[in-house]
Amino acid sequence: MEELLELRQFLEQGKIHEALLLVDELEEMSLSGKINKIDSYGVILLIHLIKQKAEKRSTRSWDVSIENTVREINKINKRRKSGGFYLNQAELIDILEQGYQVALKRAALEAFEGRYEAQELAAMVDQKETLAEALKLIQQ
Numbered sequence: 001m002e003e004l005l006e007l008r009q010f011l012e013q014g015k016i017h018e019a020l021l022l023v024d025e026l027e028e029m030s031l032s033g034k035i036n037k038i039d040s041y042g043v044i045l046l047i048h049l050i051k052q053k054a055e056k057r058s059t060r061s062w063d064v065s066i067e068n069t070v071r072e073i074n075k076i077n078k079r080r081k082s083g084g085f086y087l088n089q090a091e092l093i094d095i096l097e098q099g100y101q102v103a104l105k106r107a108a109l110e111a112f113e114g115r116y117e118a119q120e121l122a123a124m125v126d127q128k129e130t131l132a133e134a135l136k137l138i139q140q
Helices: 002-012 016-055 060-077 089-114 118-124 127-139
Strands: none
Touching (some): 002 016, 060 127
């Protein structure tokens, strides 16, 4: 809110260059927030996909969680006014790849009632296949 007041002052004072710099900063802050949210939902999506693949089963709870995370990722990533998306396919893949190890560690706590370490769980799941499935779900 403070930034908007500062922007207003710059505009009222005719300081267009300073106003544009502030607009750039606000855009960057907004995109950073969106990336962080997409990353968080991406990790949750991967946790459930890893558990499904490792245990070779699913639950209604996991299915609903997958559906909800995909919906949230798409909602956050969609540009409302101009159309299109904030993050392209390559950027989404990068975020999912970065979150995979975090998801694997968290899935290890839940899958098979926590009996396996993350490395053991990793041997049960094809990382590339899981990442491809996550991306496919997001892009449907």
